Amino acid sequence: MKPVYRFDGFIFASLIAGLILTIMPLPDAINAWRPAWPAMLVLYWTLHKPERFGLLGAWLVGIAMDTLTGTLLGQHALALMVIAFINLKLHLRIRVFPKGQQALAILMLVLVYEFLLFWVDGVAGFATSGIARWLPVLSSAALWLPVAALLKGAMVLARRA
Amino acid sequence: MAGLKPTDVLPGRGPALGTRLFLLLACSILLMVLDSREDYLQYIHSKLNIVVYPIQAAVDLPFALADWASTSLASRRQLLAENRDLRRQQLRSDASVQKMIAIEAENARLRALMDTAALMTDRTMVTEIMAIDLNPYRRLLTINKGSSAGAYRGQALVDAFGIVGQISDLGPLSSQVLLISDPEHAVPVEINRNGLRTIAVGTGDAQILNLPFLPNNADIRLGDLLVTSGLGGVFPAGYPVAEVNQIEVNPSQPFAHVEAAPAAELDKVRELLLIWPGDVQDQ
Structure with a gap:
């Protein structure tokens, strides 16, 4: 069973990189377009390594996000866990989708994620209007295929090493 | 991971997926409800802050390096x-x-x-910004000082020009700062010219504060300087907050529409001062 475990470090490293990209300062012009990196990574790992990365992993990433971004503790955790759940239910189907259709499925899942964040913000009484909140959905879906290819390439390298 | 049998790592073993979803959902909702009510989770927050500190430090590293390089080269x-x-x-x-x-x-x-x-003179300490918040509707940032430096929740921060914000979430090594331009934030202010008291509310835009509670006949002019009034107990009195740059009086409305530009350079600063009001500075 050894090969199953060797990706744990890799998954962990990719999630840390995602969190760093999330809080890295960006120029105002592209800041609103910053993709939802943790959501993409959670989706990628629940899609391709569901036996190693599941709901609890997604939830912990969410707690880290909440702490880093100063949102209510549990807000990102809830959103990430729910999309991980949907993805785990559908991963056998989404995995064999044609590439474009897969990016579309990811767009829907990130939309669910942003909607849950939006919804919790609304219930908690924070300001919620405006278009900027929904831009990451588009940029995440647009970057899904390159990111997936990158992670796959890195995994192949890790397997050879 | 040592004690795992091969069957443990197959999907469908252990508690069912739905059960796990339910448990974690309950956890999240409980956390959020507790977190939105005052201070119940301060302890957990400060512990979690330590856990994520390396990530913040990693983000800050290139900037620190650039700073170092520009001074040493x-x-x-x-x-x-x-x-x-x-x-x-x-x-x-x-x-x-x-x-x-x-x-x-x-x-x-x-x-x-x-x-x-x-x-009395206030004691101050220089702090640096480590990260800014990504939510376009909040104005938050992270600074590199926490309770280990003697900071406390609600502590005021200024830059060279005026009030910047207050600490909203305290960690041991870093803390989160709520800027005066955050829509959730309000500063008790007075007009420097005549002492008229009012409240300056953030709008989410770093250049605009709103003064929603001034009646139409209030004595306020363009260019009036707003300073902290010291009421409310968070901000020490007498620090500049903003300058009035727009007044619209509409007789059909009960209040005048007044906007002011923050004195502090909210979207440019990298270094801030923490203030301990009434604590005499050791020279």
């Missing part, structure tokens, strides 16, 4: 020029401080005459 001429500028600036500050000392002494005498508590 600057040419001699640049350094000389900078030194000269700083000397001039120092001289100018010295001159104004001398005037200030006289005024302060006079002020203390007058206050003693009036039998009120003397204003």
Whole structure:
């Protein structure tokens, strides 16, 4: 069973990189377009390594996000866990989708994620209007295929090493 | 992971997926409800802050390196020029401080005459911004000082020009700062010219504060300086907050529409000062 475990470090490293990209300062012009990196990574790992990365992993990433971004503790955790759940239910189907259709499925899942964040913000009484909140959905879906290819390439390298 | 059997890692073993979803959902909702009510989770917050500190430090590293490189690799001429500028600036500050000392002494005498508590100098500490928040509707940032440096929740921060915000979430090594431009934030202010008290509310835009509670006939003019009034107990009195730059009086509305531009450079600063009000600075 050894090969199953060797990706744990890799998954962990990719999630840390995602969190760093999330809080890295960006120029105002592209800041609103910053993709939802943790959501993409959670989706990628629940899609391709569901036996190693599941709901609890997604939830912990969410707690880290909440702490880093100063949102209510549990807000990102809830959103990430729910999309991980949907993805785990559908991963056998989404995995064999044609590439474009897969990016579309990811767009829907990130939309669910942003909607849950939006919804919790609304219930908690924070300001919620405006278009900027929904831009990451588009940029995440647009970057899904390159990111997936990158992670796959890195995994192949890790397997050879 | 040592005790895992191969069957443990297959999907569908352990508690069912739905059960796990339900448990974690309950956890999240419980956390959020507790977190939105006051201080129940302060302890957990500060512990989690330690856990994520390496990530914040990693983000800060390139900037720290660039800072270090620009200071250590600057040419001699640049350094000389900078030194000269700083000397001039120092001289100018010295001159104004001398005037200030006289005024302060006079002020203390007058206050003693009036039998009120003397204003004391506030103790300050320099802190640096580590990260900014990505949510476009909040104005939050992370600084590199926490409870280990003596900071406390609700502590005021200023830059060279005015009030910046207050600490909203305290960690041991870093804390989160709520800026005065955050839509959730309000500062009790008074107009420097006539002492008229009101409240400046953030709008989410770093350039605009809103003064929603001024009646149409209030004595306020363009260019009026708003300073902290010290009411509310969070911000020490007398620090500049904003300058009035827009007044619209509409007789059909109960209140005038007044906007002010923050004095502090909210979207440019990298270094801030923490303030301990009434705590005399050891020179």
